[in-house]
Amino acid sequence: MTVTTEGSPATNGAPAGRAATELAERRRRPLQRVQHLLHAHPAVSPAIILVITCVVFTMLNPRFSEPGTVSLMVQQTAVVAALAVGQTLIILTAGIDLSVGAAAILAMMVMASYGSEHGLPGGAALLLGLVVAIVAGALNGALVTRLKLPPFIVTLGTLSVFTAITLIYTGGQSIQQIAMPDLLSWTGDTHAIGDFRVTNGVLLCVLLYLVVGFALSQTAWGRHVYAVGDDPEAARLAGIRTTRVLFSVYVVAGVVYGIAAWILIGRAGAASPNAIGDANLESITAVVIGGTSLFGGRGGVVGTLLGALIVQAFALGLSLAGVDDQYRLLAVGILVVAAVSVDQWIRKVRA
Amino acid sequence: MSESSEHDDTAVLSARGLVKTFGRVIGLDGVDLDLQRGEVLAVIGDNGAGKSTLIKTLTGALVPDAGEIRMDGHPVSFKRPQDAREAGIETVYQTLAVAPALDIASNLYLAREERRPGPLGSVLRMLDKKGMRERAQKSVSDLGISTVQNMAVAVESLSGGQRQAVAVARAAAFGGKVVVLDEPTAALGVKESAQVLRLVESLRERGLGVILISHNMPHVWQVADRIHVQRLGRCAGVISPESHSMTDGVAIMTGALSLDA
Ligand SMILES: Nc1ncnc2c1ncn2[C@@H]1O[C@H](COP(=O)(O)OP(=O)(O)O)[C@@H](O)[C@H]1O
Ligand SMILES: [Mg+2]
Numbered sequence: 001m002t003v004t005t006e007g008s009p010a011t012n013g014a015p016a017g018r019a020a021t022e023l024a025e026r027r028r029r030p031l032q033r034v035q036h037l038l039h040a041h042p043a044v045s046p047a048i049i050l051v052i053t054c055v056v057f058t059m060l061n062p063r064f065s066e067p068g069t070v071s072l073m074v075q076q077t078a079v080v081a082a083l084a085v086g087q088t089l090i091i092l093t094a095g096i097d098l099s100v101g102a103a104a105i106l107a108m109m110v111m112a113s114y115g116s117e118h119g120l121p122g123g124a125a126l127l128l129g130l131v132v133a134i135v136a137g138a139l140n141g142a143l144v145t146r147l148k149l150p151p152f153i154v155t156l157g158t159l160s161v162f163t164a165i166t167l168i169y170t171g172g173q174s175i176q177q178i179a180m181p182d183l184l185s186w187t188g189d190t191h192a193i194g195d196f197r198v199t200n201g202v203l204l205c206v207l208l209y210l211v212v213g214f215a216l217s218q219t220a221w222g223r224h225v226y227a228v229g230d231d232p233e234a235a236r237l238a239g240i241r242t243t244r245v246l247f248s249v250y251v252v253a254g255v256v257y258g259i260a261a262w263i264l265i266g267r268a269g270a271a272s273p274n275a276i277g278d279a280n281l282e283s284i285t286a287v288v289i290g291g292t293s294l295f296g297g298r299g300g301v302v303g304t305l306l307g308a309l310i311v312q313a314f315a316l317g318l319s320l321a322g323v324d325d326q327y328r329l330l331a332v333g334i335l336v337v338a339a340v341s342v343d344q345w346i347r348k349v350r351a
Numbered sequence: 352m353s354e355s356s357e358h359d360d361t362a363v364l365s366a367r368g369l370v371k372t373f374g375r376v377i378g379l380d381g382v383d384l385d386l387q388r389g390e391v392l393a394v395i396g397d398n399g400a401g402k403s404t405l406i407k408t409l410t411g412a413l414v415p416d417a418g419e420i421r422m423d424g425h426p427v428s429f430k431r432p433q434d435a436r437e438a439g440i441e442t443v444y445q446t447l448a449v450a451p452a453l454d455i456a457s458n459l460y461l462a463r464e465e466r467r468p469g470p471l472g473s474v475l476r477m478l479d480k481k482g483m484r485e486r487a488q489k490s491v492s493d494l495g496i497s498t499v500q501n502m503a504v505a506v507e508s509l510s511g512g513q514r515q516a517v518a519v520a521r522a523a524a525f526g527g528k529v530v531v532l533d534e535p536t537a538a539l540g541v542k543e544s545a546q547v548l549r550l551v552e553s554l555r556e557r558g559l560g561v562i563l564i565s566h567n568m569p570h571v572w573q574v575a576d577r578i579h580v581q582r583l584g585r586c587a588g589v590i591s592p593e594s595h596s597m598t599d600g601v602a603i604m605t606g607a608l609s610l611d612a
Contacts, residue, residue, distance in 0.1 A: 040505075220466075221476075223450075223457055223464060224462070233446070233448075234450060236412075237432050237442075238458075239461070239462035240462045241431070297452050298452055
């Protein structure tokens with residue numbers, strides 16, 4: 001069967017079609033072109049912001065771009081950046097996870113206590129902690145998919161539940177790194193790459209981004225995550241098992257939190273039930289500044305990594321510039337509001 | 352029409368006594384339907400008559416409260432759209448069911464993605480994006496749908512008519528036994544509507560059963576073999592373009608004419 005083209009100027013073969021698109025492209029005003037660019041590549045705006053941030057802070061204090069400072073910045077970013085991978089997945093489905101930090105700390109305390117007091121070998125303690133994190137993720141997932149509760153409410157509840165279990169279980173006591181098997185603190189070991197110093201935790205975090213980034217962009221599962229986040233009913237009608245996809249996202253997020261817990265032990269040099277208290281808000285901040293839409297279906301982990309780095313760059317840059325820490329909060333707050341406004345504006349492309 | 356007769360086992364799709372309620376609202380009140388191979392069965396009816404509900408219960412989008420569905424004489428029960436799809440039923444829902452942020456090729460292959468050959472596909476589960484794009488391009492042009500050109504364009508940047516064309520192309524390209532179209536020409540211009548009608552005829556020539564819901568009476572009278580008239584959640588009768596005029600059809604639809612009388 002041939003393509004019927006009679007009577008319509010827009011369909012006189014492919015070249016004419018392309019010419020028409022180009023014409024439409026040229027008719028767009030510059031601002032609209034920016035809007036379309038950001039719409040197609042949501043990671044562009046955080047990339048630009050990160051570059052500007054680094055340039056400005058280097059001008060204020062050249063020490064900002066010294067290898068030592070950059071290494072520190074990257075190491076400080078690793079834990080929140082790792083947690084934010086799981087947060088990104090959940091926000092892509094139009095959900096939110098307030099229990100990230102609490103789940104990771106619970107997993108960390110289980111790893112640390114079984115590795116030290118209960119004398120399990122490092123591998124077994126690590127695995128046990130991972131299982132706890134997966135169960136925590138699966139619990140959130142089950143409440144969201146089976147009971148159809150809003151993710152915000154579910155994770156607000158489990159935030160308290162996980163925190164309480166951790167405190168009851170540990171009695172509020174920290175566990176020092178010396179008491180733990182080497183494997184658990186392996187994530188804190190450093191390597192020199194040129195003048196830079198990188199921990200195993202940073203490398204693990206990079207690996208996490210590569211794996212999840214690949215799954216999101218190159219596999220059917222990734223497509224389905226975006227489709228479910230975009231329009232769950234349409235995805236269901238198109239034949240996607242939406243509940244299954246949604247549940248899998250929470251379970252994968254659990255795995256991610258378990259790995260983040262391991263990175264945290266290495267970073268902190270101890271396992272403390274009171275560590276990373278603001279991790280939930282910090283991970284959401286990284287995701288939002290990274291250009292992932294809170295309405296779901298748009299964004300990705302590349303932006304999140306940039307978002308996490310931006311927040312750390314502000315913290316370090318402002319302290320190097322001798323500015324009070326309160327201004328960091330102010331700056332990050334303004335960035336979040338700006339990022340959400342940009343997202344709202346970009347989404348108008350649809351209409 | 353009210354009491355259910357025996358199933359027609361020669362039909363590719365046959366339903367008896369379908370009931371679907373939404374709380375106190377009755378969507379379907381005991382509806383029978385038979386679709387033969389190589390037949391275009393139109394479904395007409397006023398807004399709210401239950402047309403969409405009818406095809407949703409036939410395609411797994413809704414689970415009927417009561418009633419039985421058979422395909423080729425065998426009882427089937429679809430719990431979800433995927434079940435109906437696997438049985439060979441493709442559907443264009445009124446809401447289109449496309450993923451706006453994904454491109455046209457991804458939408459055509461949504462929930463039936465193809466992986467790369469070799470370990471990249473089997474071990475890493477990597478999608479064959481290029482291959483799907485090429486095959487999507489080919490099916491769209493084979494189907495004679497000329498309103499969509501570039502398979503890499505996101506569906507959200509398309510016009511309403513183009514989106515509809517994507518949804519129709521998806522159903523037509525993958526339909527194994529039955530293709531169901533819920534108002535597929537509502538957002539289309541004259542030329543694009545004609546393309547869809549030609550497509551419906553070519554599906555019939557391929558031996559598929561087609562259910563076509565439409566408000567456009569000339570279209571219905573042009574392509575349909577039989578016409579199921581839906582009224583107030585029930586089937587008010589099954590007519591044909593030969594047996595009844597468009598005016599009669601509309602009269603039955605609105606209750607001005609009764610077939611039982
Ligand atoms: N999901 C739903 N919830 C509640 N009522 C519904 C739902 N879907 C359809 N209905 C009701 O069922 C009846 C039939 O609707 P529908 O099948 O969409 O009609 P049609 O497609 O013929 O216009 C209407 O009264 C409609 O309001
Ligand atoms: Mg309808």
